[in-house]
Amino acid sequence: MPPALAALLPLDARAATLFLAALVGGLVRGFTGFGFAMVFVPIAAAAVGPAAAVGLIWVVDAPFSLWFGARSARRATWGEVIPLLVGSTLLLPVGAWLLTRLDPGVTRWITAGAILLALAALVSGWRYRGVPSLPLSLATGGASGLASGFAALGGMPLAVFWLASQRASAGQVRGNLMAYFGLSTLVSGVVFTATGVLSGPRFAEALPLLLPYGLGLAVGSHGFRLASDRVFRAVAYTVILLAVCLALPLR
Template sequence: MVRRTIQHLPADAMPLSLDPFMPGLTADGVAVLLAATLLGGLVRGFTGFGFAMVFMPLASIVLGPVAALGLIWFIDLPFALPIAARSAKRAEWGEILPLLLTATLALPAGIWLLTWLDRETMRWLLALLVLFAVALMASGWRYHGRPTVPLSLGVGALSGLFNGMASIGGMPLAVFWLGAQRNDRHRTRANMQTFFGLSTLISGTILWWKGIITLGGLLMAVPLFAIYGVGLWAGTHGFRLASEETFRRGAYLVIFLSALISLPLWDVLIGR
């Protein structure tokens, strides 16, 4: 799936050192992937979520949504599992497990939509969903009280659907947990990171079965691992120093700009 998508892209100006890993990509395309990985890592380390909300809109410009989905799984896997293991002790399992159950059940429906919709429609849908989520979180909306079982199940289903479509399953959770702020930000990050680690294992099995996770995606991820690690490290240290207000505004701004830049609306204007 990754190789077929990349073959339609220009093949000039590719940095020689990355050619074995990213065949057919231009220097501009590689630069977009590197920037998306670094920015996504910063947001992920800083907030505990948001890598896909930054990476997917930008990577989809270069690779298309299907190939970008397979790539993001490889990039995040080596980091998501250890982070989840460390966060599990602080997480609230009574909130996580109902969400994880319905997320798993809804995941195949999201993958079906990803493969059924055409590339441009998916790019529009992805960018608009991310913009809507950021607007909702930044609006000051709050959910008061502890979540009910039906609400948790519904949020989990949305998370699974969005995870299958574009690996943005953290978006409904961010609105649900970060927007409500029932817990302090440390508990919120622990919940998200634990959920993501478990859902990564589950989604990987289904994505491999559907042929979206491929050897081509693994090779492309190799030079991006270090970039993502640097972003995670910097974001994690920034989180320890930042105030609550900075914590929110920084995440919202980076995610908003990534989605805005990725809109197909700009393709004609900039010759993309």
């Protein structure tokens, strides 16, 4: 939705939309370790515009990302996480630049197409064996940084990266994602501030969303502890498919 049209929505309708997006996004993030942006950004963008939605998601998620990242540090495979962070840091500024210049409809078509290709690769049964190579890790991190910058979807390439591994368990995937986001949040905060995506109004508008997001995270995390690896992967694939549907600019 164009920002000018989004501004015409009643304040209570906009607030309810953002509240629901934060709650559902928190549930998904708590269970899978990723997916908050996949749910939140398409919904929030319809109410406040794409750039504002990306700024909001950073403010809402930052305290929780840092907390969960610190808790997951011991479980993370840092030999895989660090190269991803390097690649992400290099291309995140490019993604943020694109966010402020690309037409929102074009961005959403690109996002939906990329997610759909990733889902198709996973569902087809494609897997990689062994330890991920350095070029693969850097390229995946770069894709994550690019996606994070222009659509706050940095978790998508990483989820595919670890879900396609025959070595990683559900707990390992989730731990790596949490650790990665804990550090990448600091980098993206600097980049988003420098590019104008983060501003004072974003912090004020995000404060009421901390409660529904935190509640969703708590419930989702509890659900993860009760789920098997098979259920975890099924839910993760469903989240990816949902992201495709939400990203399509059909409205």
